[in-house]
Amino acid sequence: MSIAKEQVEALLDFIDESPSAFHAVKSIENKLISFDFKALKETDIWNIKPGGRYYIIRDDSSIICFVLGKKLLTETGYRILGAHTDSPGLKIKPNAVKNSDGLLRLGVEIYGGPILATFTDRDLSIAGRISYKTEEGHIASKLVKFDQALLRLPNLAIHMNRKVNEEGLKLHKQNELALILSAAVEEQLSAKYLHELLANASGIDADKILSWELNVYDTQKGSFWGDQQQFYADSQLDNLASCHAGIHAMLNESTLDSDTTLVCALFDHEEIGSESTKGANGCFLPDTLQRIAFASNVNEEDYQRALAKSFMISADMAHAYQPNFPSAYEPEHKVTVNKGPVIKVNANHRYSSESISEAMFIQWCEMSDVPYQTYSHRTDIPCGSTIGPITSAKLGVRSIDVGNPMWAMHSIRESAGVEDHHYMIKVINTFFTAE
Ligand code: ZN
Numbered sequence: 001m002s003i004a005k006e007q008v009e010a011l012l013d014f015i016d017e018s019p020s021a022f023h024a025v026k027s028i029e030n031k032l033i034s035f036d037f038k039a040l041k042e043t044d045i046w047n048i049k050p051g052g053r054y055y056i057i058r059d060d061s062s063i064i065c066f067v068l069g070k071k072l073l074t075e076t077g078y079r080i081l082g083a084h085t086d087s088p089g090l091k092i093k094p095n096a097v098k099n100s101d102g103l104l105r106l107g108v109e110i111y112g113g114p115i116l117a118t119f120t121d122r123d124l125s126i127a128g129r130i131s132y133k134t135e136e137g138h139i140a141s142k143l144v145k146f147d148q149a150l151l152r153l154p155n156l157a158i159h160m161n162r163k164v165n166e167e168g169l170k171l172h173k174q175n176e177l178a179l180i181l182s183a184a185v186e187e188q189l190s191a192k193y194l195h196e197l198l199a200n201a202s203g204i205d206a207d208k209i210l211s212w213e214l215n216v217y218d219t220q221k222g223s224f225w226g227d228q229q230q231f232y233a234d235s236q237l238d239n240l241a242s243c244h245a246g247i248h249a250m251l252n253e254s255t256l257d258s259d260t261t262l263v264c265a266l267f268d269h270e271e272i273g274s275e276s277t278k279g280a281n282g283c284f285l286p287d288t289l290q291r292i293a294f295a296s297n298v299n300e301e302d303y304q305r306a307l308a309k310s311f312m313i314s315a316d317m318a319h320a321y322q323p324n325f326p327s328a329y330e331p332e333h334k335v336t337v338n339k340g341p342v343i344k345v346n347a348n349h350r351y352s353s354e355s356i357s358e359a360m361f362i363q364w365c366e367m368s369d370v371p372y373q374t375y376s377h378r379t380d381i382p383c384g385s386t387i388g389p390i391t392s393a394k395l396g397v398r399s400i401d402v403g404n405p406m407w408a409m410h411s412i413r414e415s416a417g418v419e420d421h422h423y424m425i426k427v428i429n430t431f432f433t434a435e
Contacts, residue, residue, distance in 0.1 A: 004422035005224075008232050011244045011421060012222030015234045019127035019217035021061035021085040021268045022143050024240055028247055028266065029057065032065050035251050042287075046295040053256065056288055060129060060141065061085055061268035062278035064288045067250065069261040073293055074302045076260040077309025079432055080397065081249070082280065082387050083242035083316060084270030087235065088112030088410050090119060090177065090216040092126065097193050098178055104185045105178035106151065106194075108216065112271030116177070117169035118411040119216070123149035124179060128214035132204045139210070144202040149219045151179040179216065218412050225415070230338060233415040237406055239270070242315035245404075245421060249428035261292065262432050270316075270387055280387035286394055311360070312399040313431055314352055314388030315424070317416070318342035318375050320405035333376040335405045338417035340371030341424050344386075344401040351401035352388030361400050361427075368430040370423040373405070 001009075018024035029039075037053040040046050048054055048068055055065035062085065069076050090108040098105045110116070127145040134140050158164060171177055190196065192206050199206035222234030246264045249255065255262060265288075269279035278284055293303040321334035335342045343358055344351040358374075365372040377383040392399035404424050406416035 004418050005229075007248065007425060008224070008418045008421050010248070011241060012232065012234055014244050015236055015240050016221050018236070018240060019125070019145055020129070020143075020215050021087075022129045022213075023127060023145065024085045024243065025057055025061050025063045025266070026143060028063055028065075028243065029055065031247060031251070035256070037065055046291055048292065048295050050296075051257070058278040058284050059268075060143075062266065062284055064263060064265045064285065065247075065250070066261060066263045066288075066292060067256055067258050068292065068296065069259050071259040073261060073296060073298050073306035074309070077306050077311065078261050078263050078289060078292075078397075080263040080265055080285075080310065080312040081246040081428055081431070082265045082267070082285075082312055082314045082391055083246055084239045084268070084280070084387060085243060085266050086112070086268045086271050087238060087240070088114040088271045089412070090114070090179075092128075092212070092214040092216070094211075097189065099185055099189050102183060102185075103180055104182035104189070104193075105180050107178050110173060110177070111215065113410055115408070115411045116171045116173075118408075118413060119177075120153045120155040120169065120171075122152070122412055123219045124151040124153070124216050125149055125219050126151065126214050127217050128212060130198055130202055130204065130212040130214075131210050132208045133210060134208075142202050142204060144198060144212075144214070146201050147219070151181055151216060153177065153179050220413070224418070230418050231415055232418055233413055235412050235414065237414040237416055238317040238409050239315075241317060241404060241406075241416065241421060242424070245424040246315060246428055249425045249432060252429065255429060255432045258432065260432070263289070265391075267387060274387055274390055281390045281394070285391060289395070307396055310395070310397045311357070311431075312352075312388070312392060312395070312397050313361070313428065314386050314391065314399055314401045315428070316386040316388075316401065316403045317406045317409060317414075318344060318403040319409060320407050320416070322407055328378070328381075330376050330378045333374060335373040335375050337405050337407070338419040339373055339405070340420065341365070341402050341427060342373045342375045342405055344375050344403065346377065346383050348383070349389050350383045350385040352386075352392045352399040353401050354398075357398050357400035361402060361431075364427050364430045364434060367434065368423075368426040370427045372427075
């Protein structure tokens with residue numbers, strides 16, 4: 001098997017064990033521990049040493065890991081790879097259970113901007129975090145995941161929706177998204193029905209469960225496709241593919257023995273604007289970088305000097321050209337699957353790229369023997385954004401927005417190219433190790 005294929009296989013395994021942002025951070029933490037990374041707590045005093053490997057988790061779904069360089073921060077600055085752990089989709093409402101017409105359904109709220117029609121007719125289930133009271137009366141949290149397909153949003157038959165192929169599937173957000181969970185339930189359902197379901201999955205007593213953050217996920221595993229199996233499909237490629245590339249690029253001998261301080265910052269809440277304690281528009285990354293500096297006996301002025309020497313790659317997926325829909329794309333900026341990472345450029349700074357950071361990234365691509373492409377959105381369609389502009393603005397760090405080309409962004413089943421994942425790992429690795 002080619003290296004690229006092995007790396008994508010590892011990516012698909014990572015996504016399949018990460019049905020929520022909480023699970024993604026747990027999977028990343030397990031990987032880091034296997035490479036001798038040590039957990040740091042925000043409530044503790046940090047004793048960190050050059051050459052050491054560390055990670056910090058904020059609220060279970062954002063994580064920053066770093067290798068403390070052997071040279072002074074003022075000499076090298078930080079090299080930061082940023083990405084996000086969350087994906088758009090459906091979240092279970094607090095009072096979710098609806099019992100009517102011989103069916104039990106769960107009410108959901110929309111998180112970010114999913115393509116809702118893609119959630120129909122899929123083998124859906126539930127994953128996330130529950131908070132509960134321990135025997136001693138403390139508050140604790142536990143990740144929970146139902147393995148089997150539990151929920152479904154059946155489509156309306158074409159006989160009742162004759163124009164679906166002309167007008168597309170439109171779902172009313174309040175009335176038409178509840179997910180079917182069970183048939184023929186008793187009139188009087190226990191008030192703690194959902195608690196009991198969660199108790200079975202988590203092993204926590206139903207009456208101890210106080211609250212939860214649960215999302216809907218697709219139980220279908222990732223797969224390769226295409227005549228040469230040169231493409232792959234899974235949920236959450238945006239943006240677990242970039243998280244995986246960043247972590248993978250950090251975890252090898254050349255990077256783990258680094259003169260420069262290397263950072264992977266993976267945030268929740270990008271899909272809803274990043275404004276939260278653990279989002280990219282919060283203080284998690286600035287706090288962490290500052291604490292790394294102060295714990296290394298670097299003073300305030302030298303910390304600012306280190307930032308001025310730093311660079312961040314904001315990695316988030318890009319829109320690959322789909323030839324069935326030519327009018328959706330800017331004709332001179334078609335980016336192609338399996339043709340390399342995409343540099344994203346936007347005059348209104350929806351992406352953080354500028355000419356110097358672009359030139360630097362191009363140089364790293366050339367050094368890695370990796371092709372690259374440049375993307376610009378159609379001028380008459382509003383462009384999405386990333387954590388790049390927010391984070392670089394907060395830190396004053398030079399930054400670039402890049403990402404691998406993919407199809408069907410925000411579908412529950414996205415797809416991308418096998419070679420691109422390998423290319424992205426290679427170029428991030430060069431970024432981490434280049435002089
Ligand atoms: Zn994204």
